Amino acid sequence: MTTRPEGPPVGLDRAADVTLHASRALLAVIARSLNEALDEVSLPQYRVLVLLATEGPLRSGVVAERMGIHPSTFTRNADRLVAGGWVQRIDEPGTRLTVLIELTDAGRDLVDRVTARRREEIAAILAGMADDERATLADALEAFTRAAGGPAPGELSALGM
Numbered sequence: 571m572t573t574r575p576e577g578p579p580v581g582l583d584r585a586a587d588v589t590l591h592a593s594r595a596l597l598a599v600i601a602r603s604l605n606e607a608l609d610e611v612s613l614p615q616y617r618v619l620v621l622l623a624t625e626g627p628l629r630s631g632v633v634a635e636r637m638g639i640h641p642s643t644f645t646r647n648a649d650r651l652v653a654g655g656w657v658q659r660i661d662e663p664g665t666r667l668t669v670l671i672e673l674t675d676a677g678r679d680l681v682d683r684v685t686a687r688r689r690e691e692i693a694a695i696l697a698g699m700a701d702d703e704r705a706t707l708a709d710a711l712e713a714f715t716r717a718a719g720g721p722a723p724g725e726l727s728a729l730g731m
Contacts, residue, residue, distance in 0.1 A: 589714070599695070603688035607680055614639075615651055616684075619673060623681040627660065627672035656680065 607616055614637070621636055622628065628636075634644035648671055651657040656677035662668035673681075696704055 595695075599688060599691050603684050603691060606687075607684050610680065611651070611654065611656060615647055615656070616680075618644075618647060618651060618671075619656060619677050619681050622657065622671065622673045623678060627670040629662070629668060630671055633671055651677070 604613070604616065611619070617637060618633060621633060630644055630648060631641055633648075634641040637644060639647075648657065648659070651671075652659060655674055657671050658674050659669045660672055662670050696707075699707070
């Protein structure tokens with residue numbers, strides 16, 4: 571673990587400002603990584619794909635709840651995703667009454683392509699930093715994630731992550 575160089579302590583306001591600016595830079599990376607995908611699906615539809623990629627097959631009601639939308643609204647989105655070949659409806663094992671929504675290979679491929687583009691762009695940005703800066707950044711981001719308590723289930727899908 572790297573230690574912070576000697577100097578005055580960083581105030582909370584400055585740390586918040588720097589983090590806010592960094593979050594904007596990351597949001598720009600996210601937006602660019604989504605450009606191609608949004609030619610194929612809407613952002614709410616992509617959010618569903620990310621949720622399913624992260625959590626696996628889910629009941630429609632659970633997806634609607636995680637997305638913060640009414641179940642009937644999700645049903646219309648699911649119909650479009652099924653028609654586009656991005657997801658499929660399957661019977662839940664052990665019951666004929668419950669239907670799950672799961673990613674198709676095409677849906678998983680779309681999420682994987684966006685993630686790979688995002689990772690490549692982040693790696694290119696990090697390549698412009700010195701080794702010790704990258705180490706400091708990694709330590710700081712790990713600490714930030716711990717302090718934030720990590721993302722809640724489904725939270726990242728809200729941003730297509």
